[in-house]
Amino acid sequence: MVTKLKEVDAVVVGMGWTGAILSRELTKAGLNVVGLERGPMRTPRDDFAIPAIRDELKYTNRHELFQDTAMETVSLRHAMSETALPMRRHGSFLPGTGVGGAGSHWNGATWRNLEVDYVVRSHYTEKYGRNAIPADMTVQDFGVTYAELEPHFDKFEKLCGISGQAGNLRGKKIDGGNIFEGPRANDYPNKPLARNFASSTFDTAARSLGYHPFPQPSANASEAYTNPEGATMGQCVYCGFCERYGCESNAKASPNVSVLPVLLPDPKFELRTNSYVKKLNYDRAAKKVTSVTYVDTRTGEEYEQPAGLVILGAYVFNNTLLMLYSGIGTPYDPVTGRGSVGKNYCYQYTGAGVTVFFEDAETNPFMAAGAFGTIMDDFNGDNFDHSGLGFIGGGHISAGLSNGRPIETRAVPPGTPRWGKAWKEANAKWYRRWFNVAGTAVNYAYRDNYLDLDPTYKDALGRPLIRMTYNFKENDYKIGAFLSQKSAEIAKAMNPTIMTEPRFRRGDYDSRPYQSTHNTGGTIMGTDPSTSVVNRYLQSWDASNLFIMGASVFPQNQSYNPTGPLGALAYWSADAIVNKYMKAPGPLMQA
Amino acid sequence: MTEVKLPRRDFLKAAGAASAAGAAAATGIAACSPAAETAATAPPAEPEIWLTLNATEAAFVKAVVDTLIPADELTPSGTDVGLATFIDRQLAGGFGNGAKLYRSGPFLPGKPEHGYQLALSPRDFFRAGISEANAWTTKTYGKEFDRLTVEQRNEALTAIETGKAQFNGGFTSNFFFDNFLQLSMEGFFADPMYGGNKNKVAWKMIGFPGLPASYREEVKTYFNKKYDKEPQSIADFS
Numbered sequence: 068m069v070t071k072l073k074e075v076d077a078v079v080v081g082m083g084w085t086g087a088i089l090s091r092e093l094t095k096a097g098l099n100v101v102g103l104e105r106g107p108m109r110t111p112r113d114d115f116a117i118p119a120i121r122d123e124l125k126y127t128n129r130h131e132l133f134q135d136t137a138m139e140t141v142s143l144r145h146a147m148s149e150t151a152l153p154m155r156r157h158g159s160f161l162p163g164t165g166v167g168g169a170g171s172h173w174n175g176a177t178w179r180n181l182e183v184d185y186v187v188r189s190h191y192t193e194k195y196g197r198n199a200i201p202a203d204m205t206v207q208d209f210g211v212t213y214a215e216l217e218p219h220f221d222k223f224e225k226l227c228g229i230s231g232q233a234g235n236l237r238g239k240k241i242d243g244g245n246i247f248e249g250p251r252a253n254d255y256p257n258k259p260l261a262r263n264f265a266s267s268t269f270d271t272a273a274r275s276l277g278y279h280p281f282p283q284p285s286a287n288a289s290e291a292y293t294n295p296e297g298a299t300m301g302q303c304v305y306c307g308f309c310e311r312y313g314c315e316s317n318a319k320a321s322p323n324v325s326v327l328p329v330l331l332p333d334p335k336f337e338l339r340t341n342s343y344v345k346k347l348n349y350d351r352a353a354k355k356v357t358s359v360t361y362v363d364t365r366t367g368e369e370y371e372q373p374a375g376l377v378i379l380g381a382y383v384f385n386n387t388l389l390m391l392y393s394g395i396g397t398p399y400d401p402v403t404g405r406g407s408v409g410k411n412y413c414y415q416y417t418g419a420g421v422t423v424f425f426e427d428a429e430t431n432p433f434m435a436a437g438a439f440g441t442i443m444d445d446f447n448g449d450n451f452d453h454s455g456l457g458f459i460g461g462g463h464i465s466a467g468l469s470n471g472r473p474i475e476t477r478a479v480p481p482g483t484p485r486w487g488k489a490w491k492e493a494n495a496k497w498y499r500r501w502f503n504v505a506g507t508a509v510n511y512a513y514r515d516n517y518l519d520l521d522p523t524y525k526d527a528l529g530r531p532l533i534r535m536t537y538n539f540k541e542n543d544y545k546i547g548a549f550l551s552q553k554s555a556e557i558a559k560a561m562n563p564t565i566m567t568e569p570r571f572r573r574g575d576y577d578s579r580p581y582q583s584t585h586n587t588g589g590t591i592m593g594t595d596p597s598t599s600v601v602n603r604y605l606q607s608w609d610a611s612n613l614f615i616m617g618a619s620v621f622p623q624n625q626s627y628n629p630t631g632p633l634g635a636l637a638y639w640s641a642d643a644i645v646n647k648y649m650k651a652p653g654p655l656m657q658a
Numbered sequence: 659m660t661e662v663k664l665p666r667r668d669f670l671k672a673a674g675a676a677s678a679a680g681a682a683a684a685t686g687i688a689a690c691s692p693a694a695e696t697a698a699t700a701p702p703a704e705p706e707i708w709l710t711l712n713a714t715e716a717a718f719v720k721a722v723v724d725t726l727i728p729a730d731e732l733t734p735s736g737t738d739v740g741l742a743t744f745i746d747r748q749l750a751g752g753f754g755n756g757a758k759l760y761r762s763g764p765f766l767p768g769k770p771e772h773g774y775q776l777a778l779s780p781r782d783f784f785r786a787g788i789s790e791a792n793a794w795t796t797k798t799y800g801k802e803f804d805r806l807t808v809e810q811r812n813e814a815l816t817a818i819e820t821g822k823a824q825f826n827g828g829f830t831s832n833f834f835f836d837n838f839l840q841l842s843m844e845g846f847f848a849d850p851m852y853g854g855n856k857n858k859v860a861w862k863m864i865g866f867p868g869l870p871a872s873y874r875e876e877v878k879t880y881f882n883k884k885y886d887k888e889p890q891s892i893a894d895f896s
């Protein structure tokens with residue numbers, strides 16, 4: 068039996084970064100908002116306190132804060148001809164659950180996309196000709212530009228108290244910042260974090276080769292900070308237990324620290340935890356979502372929550388699953404190329420580089436913050452000439468360590484056995500004396516990389532699992548070879564005692580080792596309803612009262628971590644909802 | 659100290675107390691010193707208790723962790739740092755019983771890139787793996803793994819690690835080894851409260867200081883300088 072509840076102005080599915088931001092903006096605009104979060108409540112006081120939070124086995128290896136794969140997971144096949152198998156344990160990516168979502172246990176690397184990232188198809192075609200983009204590479208323009216998003220990036224950076232160094236202030240290039248970034252109206256709210264051995268050694272070497280390194284923009288606050296909402300952050304203590312952990316010092320921006328302290332007391336907001344949204348109820352004739360059905364995971368009871376406005380902030384996989392399962396929009400068909408729900412799933416191509424070892428150094432890897440290091444963008448986007456390279460896009464190269472947690476983060480020189488006396492001696496010698504120099508690349512969309520419903524495997528709510536058909540492609544391998552070579556050149560300039568051969572990922576996408584929780588696509592944005600799921604305001608083309616948030620709207624993935632860009636898009640969409648949609652509810656763009 | 663009869667496996671535990679007494683003896687106050695008395699009347703070391711491993715499995719696990727982590731000047735052996743206890747507890751608990759593991763069928767053999775695809779819980783996977791490993795060493799050396807000499811253990815474990823040992827029953831020996839090694843590394847480097855990494859020996863071996871309170875100043879003052887503080891564990895903060 069389903070209990071039907073009283074209608075509310077707006078329902079928000081998921082209480083991660085995007086759900087929290089949209090809830091806040093809509094309540095501020097006067098709406099009554101109900102937030103539905105499948106996981107439990109999480110507060111810094113109860114859930115992120117020391118000493119319990121400094122437990123590597125529990126949080127990193129036993130996935131304390133991540134989505135429970137026994138309940139729900141994703142199936143994987145590398146090609147359409149194969150049978151997908153479920154990822155029975157998460158490895159390569161780690162979706163969050165509970166209040167704060169993955170935003171409560173992220174690193175905090177916070178970016179603005181490059182200007183070119185929003186216009187990938189038009190830019191590369193115009194500059195390098197029609198053949199620059201392979202026929203089966205289905206990259207698209209976002210339908211919104213960096214200039215339009217600039218004030219919203221600014222707002223997200225201020226919400227998070229980002230620590231960084233501007234490189235392009237209103238068109239003026241600033242040495243020490245990222246000179247390749249688009250013009251920004253304001254500097255970062257906080258100065259950059261301290262530097263460690265890895266990041267300063269890399270900085271010196273990159274500079275000596277004529278590159279333009281800069282400190283990683285970070286949501287780990289270099290100073291205590293009060294954001295424009297009035298929420299306060301502490302100062303980062305470089306605890307080395309950042310990503311995969313909640314912050315004990317309230318120094319890492321998160322929905323829990325940056326938004327919820329002001330949102331939760333608001334009488335216009337009601338948060339329901341342990342509320343797993345199963346389905347959106349769709350009125351096809353009216354082109355509206357009338358309500359959402361959710362399960363109280365404590366009792367198994369089902370509820371129907373009617374709402375005037377529906378916001379999806381349930382991360383890439385549930386955003387796409389809820390659209391497909393609810394029958395909203397046209398599922399993508401890779402054979403005909405028609406339909407768009409599930410289209411352009413992308414990931415991140417990481418780890419193209421080298422490991423360096425320094426006999427006499429003390430890198431102190433355990434004194435570290437989550438987003439902590441030196442980056443260079445000289446080979447990112449179209450910041451360098453692509454003529455004759457055989458690939459488009461690029462990546463950022465970085466050095467620095469986010470932790471020295473010993474189960475996960477150790478390196479020994481090539482040729483060391485994996486156990487025994489020699490293994491012990493190598494760990495004793497090198498644990499404090501190495502770091503990586505590596506590139507993280509864009510990952511562009513292809514016709515046969517997509518999401519749909521698995522024909523066999525089901526989740527705990529009885530819905531099909533999301534099936535991922537995905538593999539890396541030639542463009543990725545070529546960037547990988549290129550970035551690993553560049554990384555090696557810089558590493559060599561550091562004069563390390565030992566340096567590994569340049570390496571990059573080859574072969575099938577591997578679901579086991581952690582790479583990044585940077586999954587994108589599935590409900591992509593655009594200006595043409597035949598090739599996108601949401602319009603440039605993130606409004607569904609098929610249901611005018613439905614807005615979809617998060618990286619699922621990226622038409623392809625840039626080299627940067629996604630949260631800065633998806634935070635800016637959340638504010639951009641909230642602005643359109645409040646200032647356009649609420650004044651005249653209906654489609655904001657004509658199909 | 660030698661008059662205190664200890665089972666061989668517990669000898670090293672008592673050795674710590676013994677050397678403290680030895681140091682006191684060297685200062686000439688041995689006979690009636692409290693240190694000497696404590697050592698002489700030390701209660702017998704804790705009996706070995708297993709939550710889930712049977713005797714054959716326990717013997718195998720101890721022999722393997724002693725091969726992975728041999729006693730030397732850096733640390734005591736795998737068994738003596740508590741790795742067998744750690745593995746037993748992990749297999750008996752949520753992890754061993756398949757917590758956070760998607761366990762709906764059909765169970766099909768995948769590519770390595772698909773990760774774990776067996777129908778077995780980790781507990782049952784270790785049960786099956788141990789029995790395959792012992793079957794293989796019995797066929798090859800005429801003995802179960804824990805009865806082999808140190809040289810034979812190294813050789814056998816290398817064969818298991820590289821997949822040269824033939825396993826029946828749906829998974830390769832190297833797949834079993836990788837899972838065993840991962841669990842052992844977790845135990846060796848985890849907080850000592852889990853039973854492995856006794857006395858923080860693994861943290862001391864590599865120079866990991868354990869739980870920080872704050873490195874706000876240290877991140878600058880220890881730039882490229884050795885930070886050799888006594889490691890702190892969760893118990894030290896509690």
Ligand SMILES: Cc1cc2nc3c(=O)[nH]c(=O)nc-3n(C[C@H](O)[C@H](O)[C@H](O)COP(=O)(O)OP(=O)(O)OC[C@H]3O[C@@H](n4cnc5c(N)ncnc54)[C@H](O)[C@@H]3O)c2cc1C
Nearest residue numbers: 081083084085105164168169170174175176344617628630
């Ligand atoms: C270890 C780690 C490190 C990371 N580091 C970085 C970084 O340095 N920089 C960066 O930019 N990004 C990073 N990320 C990614 C970042 O966390 C995400 O981009 C960000 O949290 C996405 O916000 P979101 O609101 O879209 O989704 P989420 O934060 O994932 O929130 C989605 C919420 O929806 C809930 N939900 C899902 N389905 C349902 C349903 N059916 N019903 C009800 N609720 C539902 C989930 O439980 C979750 O709470 C990292 C992620 C991880 C895991």
Ligand code: SF4
Nearest residue numbers: 303304306309314436
């Ligand atoms: S590194 Fe800094 S921001 Fe991250 S958890 Fe530790 S104190 Fe918090």
